């Protein structure tokens with residue numbers, strides 16, 4: 001494997017990590033708000049806050065890691081995306097800032113306020129929508145370079161069928177992943193009412209994830225037929241993804257083994273996400289940057305990889321400790337330990 | 339002043355960084371003090387110190403959140419506002435930026451564990467051990483980001499051939515001549531500011547009549563630590579001056595209004611500048627002091643602004659910022675020194691109203707010193723974004739809409755700042771230390 005490929009793989013793994021952890025967080029925000037609207041907040045909010053309180057900062061770092069690493073390995077991305085994304089990127093930052101700080105204000109600070117929950121819920125859907133546009137842009141056709149000046153074609157983006165299909169998929173997936181995880185968490189906590197409710201949410205959002213991914217394929221074929229053809233070469237990724245989805249949904253439907261079910265949800269997105277990523281290569285941004293043209297110099301690349309391996313040796317045991325204390329410690333999950 | 343994309347990008351960067359560093363500084367220093375308090379609590383089996391650690395940690399959760407979100411903002415803004423700079427410099431300095439994210443990761447994981455496991459371990463010392471990675475992680479984030487900033491002041495570790503970077507050595511870039519003083523001064527001043535801010539909060543409560551042992555111990559810990567850090571900050575600050583004299587003499591000359599290269603250079607404190615004649619009025623002149631600050635020798639020659647091309651002279655208002663920072667530094671050192679001596683001699687009442695008022699005042703002043711220091715250092719680097727290599731104006735984005743983004747972010751920070759203060763005040767009002775102190779008393 002050449003170093004460029006290694007670099008993008010590492011970054012993609014972290015983006016996948018963010019996809020899963022952030023989806024849980026984003027979806028939880030929406031469910032908390034929806035719960036409050038329908039008077040069911042007392043059922044699920046305890047579960048949500050017990051899981052989220054210790055880990056939300058970690059979720060954020062996954063994201064920071066991804067974009068710092070991307071600019072590190074492929075400095076050209078800073079140039080193209082940086083120029084093009086000024087406005088949408090800034091809006092996404094503001095949403096992220098509101099969400100993160102309001103979570104802390106509401107949860108650790110004084111008593112809950114309706115405004116906090118509202119913002120927390122709404123940003124949970126808006127952020128995935130706005131972040132997903134970065135992936136949309138990578139398909140090309142929305143960024144133009146004329147006389148050395150990078151221009152972002154916002155009109156194209158807003159009128160593109162492909163772009164909206166990706167937004168739809170992002171939102172639906174967030175809700176599905178989150179509900180599937182929280183179902184598992186509630187079952188660990190032996191919290192029957194929460195389990196029932198969350199299981200219903202998970203089942204409700206299951207079919208739409210598949211339907212919207214099909215929609216994305218259709219739209220991709222129109223928007224970037226080269227990439228679409230390439231996805232067919234890697235069709236087995238997407239078939240595996242569908243297979244995992246069916247197992248997960250079956251298990252949740254049968255009220256069996258929610259933990260295994262969630263692992264299959266993770267696999268479902270793993271296969272889809274990596275299938276998408278591999279078929280996208282070598283392009284980072286269609287027609288402008290490939291992983292070879294945008295690559296930093298050899299020396300820096302090697303140092304980054306060394307730093308990454310050293311860092312991983314530190315992180316993996318720490319993450320395992322975190323999960324053992326807050327995810328797999330049945331007493332904590334049940335709320336018997338502070 | 340023309341409000342083009344470059345100017346607006348500078349304003350927006352200043353805004354975000356100016357806001358982030360307040361919380362980042364506390365994020366570096368407060369974990370150390372929490373850890374210190376918890377450790378003393380365990381060592382002396384003194385529940386007051388343990389309670390201190392707990393209450394500080396509770397407030398810290400809120401400021402950390404603001405630190406994290408504003409840090410994420412500046413991290414992304416670097417690429418959004420300075421795409422040309424990141425494309426070029428990113429080749430060299432991505433290593434420390436990348437390492438910084440590992441430090442964040444490390445800190446975030448253990449902070450999560452630390453905050454939610456107070457009563458989970460059989461031995462309290464295990465819980466204290468978890469604070470160590472938090473302290474290391476947050477200090478390392480400051481170290482790594484400071485090496486990036488040091489690189490901007492003193493770039494090395496590459497060759498520039500026709501605008502293309504070759505022969506790149508990331509480690510040489512990270513460990514450039516500015517790194518030791520930059521890193522040392524930033525970390526030490528962060529510890530200092532955190533100690534002083536916590537002392538100020540304590541003094542504020544004591545002024546309101548809460549004078550129990552709990553507050554006395556808090557004041558003793560924070561002021562004593564503050565004394566050590568104040569000395570450290572001043573000593574490393576002196577080294578920073580010597581660094582400037584050698585590597586960025588025009589920054590020093592601008593800060594000191596030193597117009598003509600001369601030996602036995604005098605230091606001017608304060609004063610007003612006549613723009614036409616470059617004469618200083620009403621300044622306090624300390625003979626030979628500038629030579630001492632710059633080279634440690636009263637006879638040494640110090641370069642003046644006469645040697646600097648006109649379009650490379652930084653704005654001269656940084657003089658006031660430098661004086662402000664040093665003045666506050668002296669004040670903090672004197673205040674904490676006096677406290678430590680008074681505590682030893684036991685002859686002077688440290689709970690004197692006026693003394694407590696001075697401590698309260700020191701809190702905001704120390705934060706102001708951080709702002710002064712950074713603005714001085716960054717504006718003093720102008721017109722360069724990369725010293726002697728890339729001009730700030732050439733690094734900025736060409737995109738439209740920066741002005742609107744500035745307005746949006748300004749609103750965001752006003753909301754975040756206000757809410758942060760409100761939430762913290764409410765939090766400690768609804769659950770005052772007295773409630774928890776009673777519990778301790780009952781257990782005894």
Ligand code: HDD
Nearest residue numbers: 520523524527572575576578579664667707708711712715
């Ligand atoms: C509580 C905060 C604080 C205090 C009391 C001081 N400083 Fe400072 N200073 C900083 C906080 C700071 C800072 C915010 O951390 C800076 C900005 C950039 C940097 O490297 O550190 C800084 C920069 C800075 C620089 C510029 C370095 C550069 O641009 O590369 C010099 C020469 C000094 N300081 C010198 C001093 C001296 C002689 C002090 C005497 C007491 C002093 N500082 C007190």
Ligand code: HEM
Nearest residue numbers: 060061361362365366402405406409410412413442476480
């Ligand atoms: C260009 C300048 C800077 C950038 C790009 C930057 C970037 C960031 C980012 C991305 C985060 C969020 C990390 C997370 O998700 O946990 C953050 C937080 C943090 N930053 Fe900054 N930062 C800058 C300046 C500084 C400085 C000067 C310091 C130290 C004095 C500092 C210390 C911290 C600390 C300790 C945190 C952790 C959050 C907290 O404890 O408040 N940063 N920064």
Ligand code: HEM
Nearest residue numbers: 348351352355356359420483486487712713716717720730
């Ligand atoms: C790679 C990262 C950085 C870039 C590209 C950068 C660039 C800039 C630029 C161009 C300015 C405007 C100066 C002016 O208008 O006169 C500025 C200001 C400032 N920077 Fe940096 N800087 C970086 C790192 C840092 C770090 C690490 C800190 C520490 C927290 C920092 C703190 C500040 C502050 C406080 C100002 C405000 C000065 C003012 O009010 O104009 N910067 N920065």
